[in-house]
Amino acid sequence: MRDTLYRVFNLPRLVIYSIITLTMLAVLVRPVGIPLVIGRDARAFFNVMNELGSGDVVVVSAEFGVPAAPECLPQLQAIAHHAHSRGAQIILLAMHPDGEPFVDQVLNELIAVGARYGEDVVHLGFVPGGEAGIAALMADLHGTVPNDFRGVPLGRLPLTAGVRNAKDLAVVVPITSDATAPEFWTRQMAPYPHAKLLMAAQAALWPRVQPFIPTGQIVAGLAGTPGTAEYELLLNRRGLALAQMDAISVAYLTFVGFIVLGNIAHYLKPRITAGSDSK
Amino acid sequence: MHRQLPIWVVVGVGLLITIEHFLTIPTLTAASREIQTWVVLLSAFLLGIGMINLVVVSVRGLRSKKADVAGTVVMMGGMLGMFVVTAFRERMPAAYGWMFHSVYSPLGVAVFSLLMYAMASAAFRTIRMRSRDSTIFLIAAVAAMLGVAPMGAVVSEHIPAFYHWLLTVPNLAGQRGITIAAAIGTMAASLRVVLGLERRSIGME
Numbered sequence: 335m336r337d338t339l340y341r342v343f344n345l346p347r348l349v350i351y352s353i354i355t356l357t358m359l360a361v362l363v364r365p366v367g368i369p370l371v372i373g374r375d376a377r378a379f380f381n382v383m384n385e386l387g388s389g390d391v392v393v394v395s396a397e398f399g400v401p402a403a404p405e406c407l408p409q410l411q412a413i414a415h416h417a418h419s420r421g422a423q424i425i426l427l428a429m430h431p432d433g434e435p436f437v438d439q440v441l442n443e444l445i446a447v448g449a450r451y452g453e454d455v456v457h458l459g460f461v462p463g464g465e466a467g468i469a470a471l472m473a474d475l476h477g478t479v480p481n482d483f484r485g486v487p488l489g490r491l492p493l494t495a496g497v498r499n500a501k502d503l504a505v506v507v508p509i510t511s512d513a514t515a516p517e518f519w520t521r522q523m524a525p526y527p528h529a530k531l532l533m534a535a536q537a538a539l540w541p542r543v544q545p546f547i548p549t550g551q552i553v554a555g556l557a558g559t560p561g562t563a564e565y566e567l568l569l570n571r572r573g574l575a576l577a578q579m580d581a582i583s584v585a586y587l588t589f590v591g592f593i594v595l596g597n598i599a600h601y602l603k604p605r606i607t608a609g610s611d612s613k
Numbered sequence: 614m615h616r617q618l619p620i621w622v623v624v625g626v627g628l629l630i631t632i633e634h635f636l637t638i639p640t641l642t643a644a645s646r647e648i649q650t651w652v653v654l655l656s657a658f659l660l661g662i663g664m665i666n667l668v669v670v671s672v673r674g675l676r677s678k679k680a681d682v683a684g685t686v687v688m689m690g691g692m693l694g695m696f697v698v699t700a701f702r703e704r705m706p707a708a709y710g711w712m713f714h715s716v717y718s719p720l721g722v723a724v725f726s727l728l729m730y731a732m733a734s735a736a737f738r739t740i741r742m743r744s745r746d747s748t749i750f751l752i753a754a755v756a757a758m759l760g761v762a763p764m765g766a767v768v769s770e771h772i773p774a775f776y777h778w779l780l781t782v783p784n785l786a787g788q789r790g791i792t793i794a795a796a797i798g799t800m801a802a803s804l805r806v807v808l809g810l811e812r813r814s815i816g817m818e
Contacts, residue, residue, distance in 0.1 A: 371766045435710075474646045541788060579763060
């Protein structure tokens with residue numbers, strides 16, 4: 335009896351893969367509409383962004399590659415559109431080589447909804463150097479990146495002409511898939527307490543971001559797709575994150591189901607005792 | 614001389630940046646900012662060096678017949694193709710957009726998506742109550758998955774609250790301990806570099 339039950343619960347890999355594929359397809363084809371509760375982190379992030387006004391300058395840095403784009407691109411879109419809707423001036427840049435085309439995409443989206451290039455939004459392109467690049471950029475914007483992505487000197491663009499360093503910024507938002515980003519951003523932004531540091535990160539990185547929030551070094555953060563979906567709800571903007579939430583919920587629930595089944599199989603597994611045939 | 618010079622450059626730059634952080638001396642500040650700008654340029658230059666290095670290693674692998682020919686050709690073709698369309702993207706925006714959004718992006722996301730299958734299999738085979746430690750890990754894993762997903766709040770309002778406690782108490786304590794210990798280690802390692810005692814990075818023991 336125990337052996338029979340063990341054979342039932344000890345799922346082969348093919349069955350595991352088939353179950354997860356079918357559940358994901360089912361929920362993508364026919365969304366369930368699981369209710370979303372807005373958490374305190376997304377609300378705090380929204381409140382800081384919502385305090386922005388005309389004349390405030392926001393730096394939004396895309397620090398993610400293609401694999402993280404399904405989580406980070408909706409964050410970039412929601413944050414940029416929110417800042418624009420508040421009348422803030424946006425400086426977009428990519429600190430990851432893959433990030434630049436995503437910034438291009440968001441720039442085009444902003445221009446499509448009426449943002450004026452050079453006045454409301456500027457795109458600096460790819461800024462290499464990691465932590466040293468951030469330190470240089472925050473200390474001397476024009477010296478570090480003399481031209482925008484089209485080669486126009488920053489001094490000629492109305493938005494960036496008056497922005498010399500991080501003292502002229504209201505909010506800085508890195509959108510990151512880099513596990514070390516919370517540490518080096520908080521280190522390099524420490525000399526500029528006037529600029530509020532927010533952070534949007536992949537859900538897997540959230541435990542690395544969270545310890546900096548109670549200290550105020552990071553004022554608020556967005557945790558992966560669930561955090562972004564909550565933020566989109568607050569913005570009343572149905573974006574990519576909200577569209578992914580049913581699939582994520584069902585995937586996690588399926589994983590928990592696999593954990594339960596795996597433990598039942600482990601409990602039913604025939605024990606090998608001393609002297610018994612190990613085969 | 615060729616071995617001593619890099620050490621003195623490192624010592625000089627390290628001391629300058631450190632002193633400038635603590636003292637407000639306009640000349641030092643200007644020099645420090647200039648050096649930090651060089652780092653950005655050097656980083657960009659290193660990306661080019663990385664490409665050249667990859668070509669050299671791949672060609673060497675093909676010559677010695679140790680490399681997989683098809684894989685190497687596809688990799689080199691992709692790298693050079695992407696380099697050309699990116700360098701001349703003002704002239705060929707359609708090719709750049711197609712290479713990035715229709716080739717590179719779907720391939721990258723597809724490879725990353727395969728992790729879902731590995732995670733499903735791992736959830737079934739490895740997260741098991743074998744010992745006290747693995748049981749704690751199991752509870753944390755289930756709480757994190759249900760705490761992040763909206764489904765957790767539907768099952769019970771205590772699940773997100775428990776996940777939040779895990780994140781803000783045990784995780785916070787552990788992460789801060791690791792961060793502070795790593796920072797002290799980094800300070801010690803940096804001091805060795807600034808004082809010229811750490812020479813392995815320039816090939817000296």
